[in-house]
Structure formats: C-alpha cells, structure tokens
Amino acid sequence: MMALSVSNIVLWVVVLALLLVVLALSRQIGVLYERVAPMGALTLDKGPAVGDPAPKFDLKDLLGRPHQVGYAGPRSQLLFFVSPNCPVCKKLLPILKSVAQSERAWLDIALASDGEMPEHLAFYRKAQLEAFPYLLSTELGMKFQISKLPYAVLMDEHGVVRGKGLINSREQLESLFTAKEIGVGSAQEWLEKASVETISRKENGNALA
Template sequence: METALLISNSLLWCAVLALVAMVIALARQVGVLFERVAPMGALVTDSGPKVGEPAPAMVLRTMDQESLLLPGVSGVSTLVFFLSPSCPVCKKLLPVLKSLRHQESGWLRMVLASDGNVVEHQAFRRDYGLTDFSYVLSEPLGMSYRVSRLPYAVLIGPDGKVSAKGLINSREQLDSLLTAQELGVASIQEFMVPSAHEHHGHAHTHGHHH
C-alpha cells in the first residue's frame, strides 16, 4: 500500500514538474507574441499624431544624400508612403504611386519611407524604377507615426498638419486619403456618414480626379 502511494505521489510530482515546465515555455511564447503584436495596438489606439495636429518637424536625408524637411514647404502637400521590399501589397501599389505622382505633381510631393538594410533598398529602388522618388530610410520617422503594418500612408496638408492617414491596401484607399483632404474632412468615412443620398450628390462634384 505504502509503495503504491509513493509511486502515485512520484507520478503526481512528475506531472506537476512537467506542467511547470510547460507554463514557463508558454510564458516565453506569450512574451514573444506580445512583443510582435504590441505595436499593432498603436493603430487601434491611434497614439501617433492625430488628424488635424501638426506633423512632427523632422530633418531627414534621402538615399541620394539630399536634405528632406517634414512637414515641408508651406502650400504643398506631402504624401509619406511607408513601404518595404518584402511587402507584396507595397509592390502592387508602386504603379499607382507613380501614376498619382505624375497626375498630382502640381500640389503633391511624394516621399517613400522605410528602414533597414541600405543595400537591400538600393536594389529595390533600382529593380522597381523608384530612383526618381524621394526615398528615406528612417526608423524615427516610422516610430513618430507609430507605423507597425504596411503599406501605410500619411498625408500632410499644405498647412503642415496631418490631413489623413491609414493602412493602404488598394488604389481606392490611397485615393480616399487625397479625397479626404480635398473635402476638408478627417477621413473619407466621416464624409460618407451623413446619408447615402448626400454622398451620391457630392461624389460627382468633389471626387478625386484620376
């Protein structure tokens, strides 16, 4: 009887120790996951500069070693497009960026932004025909806008304030950023809230030109 108790006791202790080891392993995994997921929370809480607030003043250097000021020259809007060579959606939107830059050159300055390995970005610029874009590698720039998912765009208005910002997965979403500024609203969603009839009426008069 005593032997049976000792054996069951030993087995219980083995089970407890195994569980403790598993909990420690899981705690480590949770810690790793939290570190990966934590920055995404910034998009939900919107802890970066809010729409309507002044854009952070920054002096940056492009990959061509030219000085770049943000928010930039008064009277000209700036679209800062955050991208990465390893982001498939970013690559899909590159022709759209080229088209928009050509069409809106009268009022819009476009800046491509990222961080990481310079050699990798040089190859990316060359392979995708981006050498005539202002291209900035700056970790502080991404951190100042709490960018954690790509592609992400920030539109700085001619007054130096953040006009619109958000994740960009399509041409329509990119256009909506520009349209929001044209209409003087914080976001295209805000414009669409009043009523479907009102939205339909405005769409023909204020829509962004392609």
C-alpha cells in the same frame, strides 16, 4: 383550344412572377450597395491625429539628397511607408507613380521605411523609384507609429496631417485626397457623418408627420 388558352395564361402568370422577383432582387441589391459603400483608407488610431501638426524631420534620402518632412511649404506632401518584403507595397508602386503624375500640380510624394540600406537601395533601383525621395529612418516610423504596411500620411501646405491610413488600392489612396478636400479625416468619418445626417433627417421627417 382550351388547353392552349390555359397554357398561355399559366405562362403569363409565370412571367409576371419572375418580373416581380427580379424587381425585388434589384431593390435588395440597391439597399445592399448603400450599406456596403466603397471604403477609403482604413485609419488606425495611432500617431499624430488628423488636424494635428506633423512631426518635423530633416533627413537625407538613399541618394544623399536633403529632404524635409512636416514643414510648411507651397505643396502638400504624401509620406508613403513601404518595405522591400511587402508584396502589396510592390503592387502599389505603379499606382504611386501614376498618382505622382496626375497630382503633380499640388503634391509631393516621398517613400519611407527602416532597416539596412543595401537591401533598400537594391529595391529602390530595381523598382526604378529614383523620382521619389526614399527616407530610411526608424524614428520617422516611430513618430507616426506605423505598425502595418503599406501606410500613407497626407500633410497639407501648413505641415498639418490631413489624412492617413492603410492603403491597398488606388481608390484608398485617392480617398485621402478626397478627405482633405471635404475637410474630414477619412472616408469612414465621412460615411459616419452621412449616416448620422440621414438618420436625423428621417427622424425629423417622422416628427413632422
């Protein structure tokens, strides 16, 4: 009888210890999640800055249709830089088509690249991208100083750059739209501001205490 009572006590002690471990781990996971927040598109410090007017271009796409970049108009414009030889670009094309539908009320999307037309035209048709203007222009990439792909630049109705960055997922692409809505240049900038505000509030609270 005594042995059974002791074993029950030991069992409860073990259960309570495990519960405390689980609670401690849950707290650490929460702290880690706050520190490693979902990141938006990675902005490279090159080309026109967020808040600057975009360079203006009058171009024709692969199908000979006229297209303007950087001009003021009734809708925002997303310029998405791709390459036929970029695996990540190809992975994002279905996402780009989906975003074009979900954001069609306010956004126009154009693809951009440089190189030889036959290769791009074959890529354009195979991927069924005829709904998007496809701009083949070396100068366009140079003006925006595109060095890595896939890269996107979001311009508002006034032709002003509102967001830009490397894109590897739908979340990163949509982070440009969020940055435009809340008036920051990128998700990283928002996180930095939020971090500074949090530290400031803590310092003010400690000072008052």
